[in-house]
Amino acid sequence: MASCDVTPAGEAPRTSGRSFRLVCSPSEVPLVEALLGATGHVAEPEPFSPWCRRIVAEPTALGASLAARFGCIHIQDRSSMLPPLLLDPPAGARVLDMCAAPGGKTGFLAQLVGPTGFVLGNEPSPDRLATLRQTLFRESLANAATCSQADLSPHLPEGAFTHILLDPPCSGWGTLDKNPQAAKIWSGEKVAPLIALQRKLLATAANLLAPGGRLLYSTCTTNVAENEDQTRFALESLPLVPVPLAPPAGFVFEAPRRDDVSGVLRVDSAASAAQGFYMAFFEKAGGTPVVREDRELPGAPVPEKALRAAGCDPAGLPAGAVRAFGEKVFFLPAGAAMLPAGFRFQGHALGTYRAGVFRPSARARLLVPPAGPAAGLNEEALCRIEALLAGQSLPAGDLPPRPGLYYRGLPLGFLARKGARLLWSDR
Structure with a gap:
C-alpha cells in the first residue's frame, strides 16, 4: 500500500526517543522543563503540539524521574496523542471519552478544555477504571470526572456532549512491537465481537452527540474491518457526516484502504516511529441543540475556611465545588452538573474531612499555596527532595503542620509534619 509523506519539506520524521506530554499550567512549563533537566533528561518539542516532547537524553528511566513521580509529565506514544488534538475541543467544552483507560487521552482532553471545561471519562472495566482514576489523580487533572458503564445510553441524555472521543477496544494490530501476540489473539473470526462492539459504541456516540457536535473515532489497529469499514458503517447507518482531517506535522500517513473512504488518517508506524493508529472524524448532522438546566452537585459542601485552615489555597482549583462523601473529599x-440525578460518577480526590478538619492528600498539588517563606520547603536543588522520597526526614523549623513542597516555586505536593521533622507520605 502506498503512503503519503506529509512531513514538512526538509524535515525527516523523528526516529529515536520516547514521547511524553507536559502536564502543568502554561506558566509552569519552564519549571517542569527545569525539573526534567535537573535529572539529566533532555527533550525536544514535538512538531504537532506545544505540550508534547520527545526525549533525546534519558540517563535514567523517564518513568522514574521526579517529573513523572509528581505527575508533571505523562509518557505516551506519539500516535496516541493525536486523537485529542484532532478532536480539538475548545476551552470550556464538555467532552466525553467513552473508553478512557488508562487515561492518557482523557488527561490530554482535560488539558485542552482548560479549567472551565469538563471531561467525563468512562471505563467499563473495573480494573482499568482504577488505572484511569490513578492517572488523573497523580496528574492533578481535577476538571475530569470518571464513571463506569458498559452502556451509557440509558444513563446519559441524548445530545449531551458537543465533543466525543471514541477509542474503542480493538485488535491492537498497530502495537505489535509492544504486543506481538495481538495479531494471533485477534485473527480471523475472533475479531467479530470487537467489530460488533465498535458499531454499538459508534451508535451510542452518535446518540449522545449534540447536533453539530464532533466525534473522533480512533483505533490502534491496522485492520480494515475495524477502521475503514467502520467509517462506512457510521456514514451509512448513523446521522454523521465526514470531516476531513488535516495531517499533523512529524508523521507519515498511509493512504486509506478503501476507495470510498477519504479524509481519514492511518499512521505509518515504521516511518513515523510510532504506533499504527487510524482516525476518522465526524459531525452530527441536523437538529437543534437541546438546552438543559444544570443540577446541584451532590455531596456535602466543605467550607472554604476548612481548606484554608489546613494551609490550602483553593484558588488553584478549576470551576466547580469541593464536596464530602462521608470522610472522603x-x-x-462545574461541568458535572450536566449529569442527571442518580448518575454515578467520581470527581477528583482531595483528602479527608473529619470533625470539621480537612486534611489534604499529599498529592493535592492544586491546593498547594504559592511558594513563600512560610508556605513550605522551596528547594533549588534536588538532593533534599530525593531524600524525602527515599524516606528520610528533614527539620521542620517553624513551618505549618502541612507545609508545601516546591522545586524552584513549582508546587509538588504537601509534606507531613511529625514533631520537629518533615516527611513525604502518600497516605
Missing part, C-alpha cells in the same frame, strides 16, 4: 467540576 472530592472536587467536582
